[in-house]
Amino acid sequence: MKETNRTEKTIRFVALVAAFVLSIYAVSNLMPLLLHVVTTGPTLVDAALIAGYLTVGAIAVGILARAIYRLDRRAGRIRNRVRWFE
DSSP, X not given: XXXXXXXXXXXXXXXXXXXXXXXXXXXXXXXXXXXXXXHHOOOHHHHHHXXXXXXXXXXXXXXXXXXXXXXXXXXXOOOSOOGXXX
């Protein structure tokens, strides 16, 4: 049972680190791309890249928010449940 618990914690930690890195990468690439689109005008490729970066960023932020929610819930600071994060 301890092996499963340790493996599960390791997987969650790796997912948290990956989400953090991906969110930083997506936002850091999104800002110059938005500036490029504003100055030169949108193209189909730019629109696809913006949609991809926004999607990756939203998923990564969701994973990070869920991790923070779980930590606060275990610490007893959350009284009302949020079903999306359960």
